[in-house]
Amino acid sequence: MANQLFQKARETVAIAKQASNGNSSTDVNQAIDIAKNALSSAYANSTVAEQEQLRVLQDELDQIQSR
Incomplete structure (x- = not known):
């Protein structure tokens, strides 16, 4: 069984990256x-x-946040 919290973290970072790129x-x-x-x-x-x-x-x- 995969770690659901780990998967959620990956997903939310990806969403933040998308948001930062517009x-x-x-x-x-x-x-x-x-x-x-x-x-x-x-x-x-x-x-x-x-x-x-x-x-x-x-x-x-952190890189997203420092932009």
Whole structure:
């Protein structure tokens, strides 16, 4: 069974990336906040390998936020 929180974190970061590129009607700041919450929840309930991937997603989110 796949980690649902991990999958949700990946999805929300992708939505934030789309919003930052203007490819979504979603508010960028709201999308970032949702992704941050999803990453936090996923990190606490993931394997070491998943945590490493979540750190990469967090870096992507940080890049979006610094634009």
